[in-house]
Ligand SMILES: Nc1nc2c(ncn2[C@@H]2O[C@H](COP(=O)(O)OP(=O)(O)OP(=O)(O)O)[C@@H](O)[C@H]2O)c(=O)[nH]1
């Protein structure tokens with residue numbers, strides 16, 4: 001009896017949340033009235049990666065842009081100093097990383113307060129969100145901002161749920177899981193799908209997901225982004241507090257005014273962007289250490305070929321690789337060999 005009651009509550013709540021998610025989705029769809037005014041700022045994507053600075057007003061976003069790039073963005077002690085998107089470029093490890101200074105956002109941003117929607121629209125286009133927080137203001141800012149971003153479908157530091165979902169023309173529902181599910185079940189999935197008027201589909205849970213995560217999968221418009229939390233103004237708090245903040249996950253503590261820990265911040269940005277630099281070398285010549293190629297972690301020799309020239313793969317015979325990805329230097333490898341940061345490669349054509 002008791003168990004049934006809990007289950008009934010779970011179903012009720014699960015379905016309610018699914019309805020809400022569906023409703024919110026309609027609000028965000030392009031063409032709908034409320035979405036129209038929430039267009040992003042018009043800034044060209046450039047460089048090897050894009051980082052968006054998100055934070056409450058006056059946490060020091062513009063000060064950071066001014067410190068790390070040659071672009072100037074007005075910074076002042078009053079809130080909402082920045083009213084538009086200001087792009088700058090960080091040069092690091094031979095890569096050009098576009099850093100976007102944005103207006104501060106406040107609670108209710110997702111619902112249209114201030115320039116919140118525009119800011120969030122830009123954040124969605126970034127490869128990394130740097131959430132800037134004021135070290136003097138505790139952790140509440142982080143929770144509020146995370147909620148704002150979640151409410152418009154941005155998931156920070158989370159993996160896409162491992163659920164296979166395919167809508168079908170007929171054949172009814174097929175539900176399977178590769179492991180014991182503890183947070184969701186077939187009945188719940190069916191109820192949620194009916195809410196979307198989906199009666200024919202194939203669903204396979206490959207991990208123990210919640211019904212909320214299943215809703216994310218049906219919507220299919222969620223963005224999963226890495227996020228680095230940066231606590232600024234550590235010159236204003238006790239050493240004990242700095243120590244505590246610095247140990248939080250995915251966190252860097254800095255002082256933009258005093259230029260403290262900014263090198264470490266850049267290291268972490270590079271790591272979060274998962275960038276890799278690879279040097280090319282011609283036979284009998286020294287590697288071209290001025291012109292490294294910027295690629296993503298997990299890239300292979302094939303990716304390197306594409307980065308050099310789109311027809312390179314068709315003439316590829318083998319490659320010689322020096323560096324940490326090679327078992328010996330040089331190692332002779334094929335197209336599927338994984339490259340590491342700062343490896344050197346010489347490509348031999350047919
Ligand atoms: N104490 C201290 N103050 C800082 C630091 N970094 C920035 N500030 C100050 O914080 C205030 C706000 O800085 P901004 O760079 O304008 O902040 P913002 O986040 O861009 O603000 P909005 O554009 O209004 O959202 C300025 O008075 C800065 O001098 C820091 O490391 N320590």
Ligand SMILES: [K+]
Pocket residue numbers: 057058059075076077078079080081082
């Ligand atoms: K400000």
Ligand SMILES: [Mg+2]
Pocket residue numbers: 061062063073074075081082101102103104
């Ligand atoms: Mg600013």
